[in-house]
Amino acid sequence: MSDHEGTAPERLVSLPADPRPVPSLIITRTSPPGGGVLPRWICFLATGAMVILGWAAAVWTASHLTADPVLHTVALFVHLAALVGGFGAVLAIDFFALLWLSGRRSFPDVIQVADGLHALIWAGLAGLVLSGVLLQPDLSAPLTRVKIGLVLLIALNGLHIQAVQHRLEQPAAVASRMLLTRSVISNMLSQVGWWGAMAIGYLNSQN
CATH class of the missing domain: 1.10.287 (Helix Hairpins)
Incomplete structure (x- = not known):
């Protein structure tokens, strides 16, 4: 499975308020058919449960699946690419956060960078997990x-x-x-x- 493997994915930096609303890609308030709004904590717990189930499914699959050499090679390439994308995005957000703390960047700059890289972190983590299943971990x-x-x-x-x-x-x-x-x-x-x-x-x- 894998590595930095942001959740983040993940967005790694939680910073004070910005006047612009920041959309959430993972935890959102949704409207059921009745027209009400589900509490955020219910969405959070539901998403967490799906993450745990997905993780358990990946572990089970990895223990029962054997990939041929060609598929193993492709999975290794995807694994490394996902690591570069996901972990690289995590480090980029943290770097901009440090620049903000040192007064060299504004808070909106950090928010803009985080918004742009948020999906990449989660995509990288998903890629690491899915490709890791095919790498036959011991x-x-x-x-x-x-x-x-x-x-x-x-x-x-x-x-x-x-x-x-x-x-x-x-x-x-x-x-x-x-x-x-x-x-x-x-x-x-x-x-x-x-x-x-x-x-x-x-x-x-x-x-």
């Missing part, structure tokens, strides 16, 4: 199991970051120390997940 190896766990952590943490960011976009929430603390912790977890999964993938490739 699920009996402890490191591989840790890597698979990190993939799930990255995805769920990405959803959490989006939820926190939605709260931070509300003017009254900017001064909330709790929300800012959750944002920082989530960003750190995301980095640990991506770097950890990538490192384990590299070590496994050397065996």
